[in-house]
Amino acid sequence: MPFIHTPDASASEKTASMYASAETNYGYLPNMYRAFGHRPEVMENWGALLSSIRSHMSPRRYELVTLAAAKELKSSYCMLAHGSVLLREGFTNDGLAAVANETEKAPIDAVERAVMAFAAKVVRDATSVTQQDVDGLKKHQLTDAEIFDITAAAAARCFFSKMLDALGAAPDHVYAERLDPNLRKALTVGRPVTGLA
Numbered sequence: 001m002p003f004i005h006t007p008d009a010s011a012s013e014k015t016a017s018m019y020a021s022a023e024t025n026y027g028y029l030p031n032m033y034r035a036f037g038h039r040p041e042v043m044e045n046w047g048a049l050l051s052s053i054r055s056h057m058s059p060r061r062y063e064l065v066t067l068a069a070a071k072e073l074k075s076s077y078c079m080l081a082h083g084s085v086l087l088r089e090g091f092t093n094d095g096l097a098a099v100a101n102e103t104e105k106a107p108i109d110a111v112e113r114a115v116m117a118f119a120a121k122v123v124r125d126a127t128s129v130t131q132q133d134v135d136g137l138k139k140h141q142l143t144d145a146e147i148f149d150i151t152a153a154a155a156a157r158c159f160f161s162k163m164l165d166a167l168g169a170a171p172d173h174v175y176a177e178r179l180d181p182n183l184r185k186a187l188t189v190g191r192p193v194t195g196l197a
Contacts, residue, residue, distance in 0.1 A: 003168035006034040014040040028174065032077065032160075035169040046160060053156060056149045060089055061115065064099070064108065068116035069154040071100065072123040074190035075161035080175040083187045097186040111140045118147075119154035126155070165190060 009016040018040040022033040036043035054062050063086050070078035079100065086096055091107070098106040108116070118137055121129055137147050163169075171193045175184060184193065 001168065002031070002035060002170075003166075004038075007037040011037060012040070014044075018043060028172070030172050031169045032081075032164055035164055035167045049156060053149060053152045056145070057153065060086075061112070061150075062153055063089065064112055064116055065119045065150050065153045066157055067099065068119040069123045069157035070161055071189055072120045073158065073161040073165075075157075075165060076188045076190040076192065077164050077169065077171040078157065078161045079187040079189055080171050080179070080184070080193065083183070084175070084179065093180045093183045097183050100183075100186040100189075111142070114140050115142075115150055119150055122151055122154040123158060 007015055009019045015037050018033060018036070019029055023029050033043065036046075057065075063082050066082045067079060067086065070082060083096055083100065086099075087093070091099070095107040099108060106113075114137055118129075118133060121133065134147055137150075142150075168191075170191055171188075173193065175187075176193045179187070
């Protein structure tokens with residue numbers, strides 16, 4: 001149960017439209033949309049921000065940056081959601097669990113490891129990021145614009161993950177139904193999936 005009352009579709013035309021669109025896209029109404037039911041325009045603007053950030057990154061890089069940020073934020077919801085996207089992008093259950101657990105067997109290259117470590121540091125303590133950290137990314141042939149994109153994706157995740165967790169939005173039940181139990185365990189770093197201990 002969320003910590004605040006979440007309105008139904010009768011709250012406003014914008015809320016009804018947001019809920020209907022989400023149900024069409026997902027086949028159910030995700031808890032994250034319910035959390036924004038009082039202010040659907042905030043979710044709309046969040047979507048626009050994400051779209052502008054993602055448009056300059058490969059889907060794989062965006063999802064790996066988001067996963068690293070979500071793990072640092074202890075956001076099960078975002079770990080499960082974006083882990084599910086990575087599964088659709090070609091990761092295996094074991095490979096994705098290795099990425100989540102940061103093992104040497106993780107099927108990512110040196111550039112991706114560096115990018116994820118940088119994203120985690122941005123989330124953990126942005127004031128601790130130094131020129132040396134940025135130069136380390138440049139040694140992997142990343143441009144200033146790409147470093148901006150990585151930073152933007154990690155910083156933006158702080159807003160969304162913290163909103164969901166602070167409002168008590170539990171990860172959706174579908175993650176219990178659709179994900180391998182071992183992978184679900186690896187991706188659950190904070191609040192549990194709805195209906196599970």
